[in-house]
Amino acid sequence: MAETTKTEKLTGSAKVYKQLREDILRMDLAPGQPLDEVGLAERFSLSRSPIREALVKLAGEGLVHVLPNRSTIVSPINFQDLPRFLDTLDLLQRATHRLAAENRTEEELAEISAAREAFLEGSRESIATNNSVPHIERNYDFHMAIARACRNPYLIRYYGQLLDEAKRLGHMRFQFKSQTTDLKPEDLDAQHKQMVEAIARRDGAAIEELAHEHANLFRGQFMDYVMANHTQRVAVTY
Amino acid sequence: MAETTKTEKLTGSAKVYKQLREDILRMDLAPGQPLDEVGLAERFSLSRSPIREALVKLAGEGLVHVLPNRSTIVSPINFQDLPRFLDTLDLLQRATHRLAAENRTEEELAEISAAREAFLEGSRESIATNNSVPHIERNYDFHMAIARACRNPYLIRYYGQLLDEAKRLGHMRFQFKSQTTDLKPEDLDAQHKQMVEAIARRDGAAIEELAHEHANLFRGQFMDYVMANHTQRVAVTY
DNA sequence: AGACGACAAAATGTCGACAGTTTTGTGTAT
DNA sequence: ATACACAAAACTGTCGACATTTTGTCGTCT
Numbered sequence: 395m396a397e398t399t400k401t402e403k404l405t406g407s408a409k410v411y412k413q414l415r416e417d418i419l420r421m422d423l424a425p426g427q428p429l430d431e432v433g434l435a436e437r438f439s440l441s442r443s444p445i446r447e448a449l450v451k452l453a454g455e456g457l458v459h460v461l462p463n464r465s466t467i468v469s470p471i472n473f474q475d476l477p478r479f480l481d482t483l484d485l486l487q488r489a490t491h492r493l494a495a496e497n498r499t500e501e502e503l504a505e506i507s508a509a510r511e512a513f514l515e516g517s518r519e520s521i522a523t524n525n526s527v528p529h530i531e532r533n534y535d536f537h538m539a540i541a542r543a544c545r546n547p548y549l550i551r552y553y554g555q556l557l558d559e560a561k562r563l564g565h566m567r568f569q570f571k572s573q574t575t576d577l578k579p580e581d582l583d584a585q586h587k588q589m590v591e592a593i594a595r596r597d598g599a600a601i602e603e604l605a606h607e608h609a610n611l612f613r614g615q616f617m618d619y620v621m622a623n624h625t626q627r628v629a630v631t632y
Numbered sequence: 633m634a635e636t637t638k639t640e641k642l643t644g645s646a647k648v649y650k651q652l653r654e655d656i657l658r659m660d661l662a663p664g665q666p667l668d669e670v671g672l673a674e675r676f677s678l679s680r681s682p683i684r685e686a687l688v689k690l691a692g693e694g695l696v697h698v699l700p701n702r703s704t705i706v707s708p709i710n711f712q713d714l715p716r717f718l719d720t721l722d723l724l725q726r727a728t729h730r731l732a733a734e735n736r737t738e739e740e741l742a743e744i745s746a747a748r749e750a751f752l753e754g755s756r757e758s759i760a761t762n763n764s765v766p767h768i769e770r771n772y773d774f775h776m777a778i779a780r781a782c783r784n785p786y787l788i789r790y791y792g793q794l795l796d797e798a799k800r801l802g803h804m805r806f807q808f809k810s811q812t813t814d815l816k817p818e819d820l821d822a823q824h825k826q827m828v829e830a831i832a833r834r835d836g837a838a839i840e841e842l843a844h845e846h847a848n849l850f851r852g853q854f855m856d857y858v859m860a861n862h863t864q865r866v867a868v869t870y
Numbered sequence: 871a872g873a874c875g876a877c878a879a880a881a882t883g884t885c886g887a888c889a890g891t892t893t894t895g896t897g898t899a900t
Numbered sequence: 901a902t903a904c905a906c907a908a909a910a911c912t913g914t915c916g917a918c919a920t921t922t923t924g925t926c927g928t929c930t
Contacts (some may be wrong), residue, residue, distance in 0.1 A: 405700065405913070431882070443681070443916045446882090447688055454692020461880055462643065463921050482786040485727060538737055548714055548720040552790045643883065669912070679885045684912090701891055701912060 407444035410434070411451050418457050418468055420527060421565040428465040429458060441561045455555065471566060476616065478516055483560065484609035486553040489538070491605040493544035495593045502543040503594060509539040517579030526568035529579070530561055536586060540593065563616065585611070648672070648763070649689050656695050656706055657796055658765060659803040666703040667696060682809035693793065709804060714854065721798060722847035725792040729827070729843040731782035740781040741832060747777040748824045755817030764806035766791045767817070768799055774824060778831065798850070805853065823849070 404412070414434075417423045436444045449466050452458045460466045472479070498506075509532070516532030519525075534557055541553050585608050592601040655661045672683045687705075689702050698704045710717070736744070747770070755768030757763075772795055779791050817854045823846055830839040833845070 407913080432880090442882090443914055446685065447913090450685055450688045452690055454689055464923090465881070476786040479786060482784060484792075487785075489723060546716040546720060548717060548794065556786065645883080668910095670910085678914090681884055685883090702893085703911070 405439075405444075406440050407447040407451075408446055410438050410446035412442065412450055413438075415455075415457060416450060418452070419560055419561045419565075421569065423468050425468050425470045425562070427468045429467065430465060455558075457558075477618045479556070479559065480609065480613045480616070483556045483612070484606060485558060486549060487609050488602045490541040490544045490546070490549050490553050491537075491589070491593075492598045493546060493549070494540045494542075494604040495596055495601045496592055496598045497545050498543040498596070502539075503590075504535070506539045506543065506593060507590050509536040510583070510590055512536070513586060514579055514583045515598075517582065521579070526565055530564045530568075533564075533582075534561060540589070543593075545576065560612070567615065642674075643682075644678050645685040645689075646680055648676050648678065650675075651688035651762075652686055652690060653695060656690070656804075657799045658808065659676070659800055661706050663706050663707045663708045663800070667705065667724045668703060668803060693796075695796075709800065717794070717797065718847065718854070720831055720850045721791075721794045722844060724787060724794060725843045725847050726840045728779040728782045728784070728787050728791050729775075729831075730840040731787070732778045732780075733839045734836045735783050736781040736831055736834070740777075744774070744777045744781065744831060745828050747774040748821070748828055750774070751824060752821045754816055755820065759817070764783075764803055768802045768806075769822075771800060771802075778827070781831075799853065820849075 396477040408531065414423070416431075423429075429449065431442050431445050431449070435442045449458060449460065453460045453466070457469055458466050494502075494506075513529075513536045514529035520527070520529035537557060538550075538554060541550050544550065585604060586623050589601055589604050589608075592604060652661070654668075661667075661819060667687065669680050669683050669687070672682050676683070687696060687698065691698045691704070695707055697703050697707050732740075732744075751767075751770040751774045754766035758765070758767035776788075776792060779788050782788065823842060827839055827842050827846075830842060
């Protein structure tokens with residue numbers, strides 16, 4: 395509706411927080427990269443106080459790690475806990491999506507359906523421009539539109555945090571697989587379409603199964619990434 | 633081990649954070665109470681900077697609400713979302729406790745068993761001194777000892793956050809029911825004992841059912857509280 | 871040459887002060 | 901007496917400077 399511009403009387407630290415959050419989730423800031431307070435202060439033309447405030451907020455969400463008396467760094471991708479992350483994403487996706495199907499209103503159904511179409515378009519745009527952002531952002535929007543319909547603020551918050559981390563993982567995968575040949579938006583959209591249909595008929599059992607399959611698809615993409623031998627062409631004997 | 637005293641070279645804001653967190657979870661600070669920065673600065677003999685930092689951290693955990701350009705307040709108890717809170721507590725308790733039973737080590741089992749005994753003692757102390765803190769803290773410790781054994785850092789974090797809020801609810805219930813007549817530590821401990829036994833024999837299905845019953849017990853205590861007519865002795869006609 | 875220690879540089883942690891906004895209180899007009 | 905306008909007070913948001921801690925370097929000693 396309104397939202398004339400993106401700068402609508404935000405406080406300084408809020409702007410820094412929002413910008414850094416976006417940079418981190420889009421992997422424009424590399425995991426492990428140190429975030430110097432004076433450097434950020436210069437970049438944003440602000441004092442260190444609002445910078446610190448933004449960093450503390452980000453630390454609360456786990457997006458950055460504060461090393462006491464040392465530099466704050468962008469949270470590293472935790473490969474060690476990746477299986478547990480995927481387990482949790484699966485669990486909360488099943489829970490939110492099932493509850494959404496059972497409790498959704500007509501209005502929420504319409505929003506979910508619109509989010510599906512936006513995803514398909516964004517995914518095609520990503521292939522056309524070789525830019526992963528639209529694909530990943532619209533996918534996030536679609537699943538969050540479903541999650542919001544579950545009406546459980548606790549599940550929404552936790553699932554949203556996991557999806558945030560999933561954004562970083564998605565971008566990381568795209569960075570290494572620069573050619574987006576294996577991205578088939580129609581395949582993903584086929585699953586999304588089934589989800590919307592299940593939500594439309596309030597079929598909780600069906601969407602829980604679909605959510606599980608969808609999470610496993612994501613899991614498989616990542617196992618591919620982790621298993622891929624990125625050094626096979628490097629000779630170890632010479 | 634070490635831990636000579638509680639003040640072991642902590643930074644100022646960390647001390648404020650820790651203290652405020654404890655005060656909020658123990659309901660020494662009432663929900664909705666405004667937290668004035670200058671007042672807190674005087675109380676802790678610090679500047680406003682470390683105070684603000686602590687408040688921002690607490691806001692990230694949802695323990696306080698920051699009203700822009702207005703005073704920060706202790707997060708109100710959200711009665712409207714209480715059913716959803718209890719649903720989520722049930723779900724994550726089942727998940728963490730089942731995984732704990734299936735993945736625990738012998739060392740973790742011993743810690744859980746010790747936490748059970750500590751709870752029984754703390755609960756008796758609470759009755760003797762009419763102070764709810766030991767009962768609630770040792771109950772938290774017991775369930776977190778189980779949760780830690782599930783080895784999933786995401787579930788541990790989210791379940792821990794829910795248990796934090798459960799602490800506040802528990803203290804609130806005790807404050808209104810000043811007589812702790814209905815507190816039967818042996819009953820709760822009986823359930824705890826069954827849980828430990830299920831974990832000992834790695835019986836995931838059994839402990840999931842026990843966790844569900846346990847969550848329902850908590851739910852019932854709260855429904856009693858919510859349903860109780862606290863105004864029955866107040867005349868509305870005069 | 872390697873190890874230990876003092877010194878220097880840089881970053882974080884904290885402080886006191888100023889600016890902008892919201893709330894409170896007062897006075898006036900109706 | 902009530903409602904509105906304005907002023908004063910209180911509080912948050914931000915700033916620049918100082919204090920403390922850590923890190924890196926250099927020099928000396930073994």
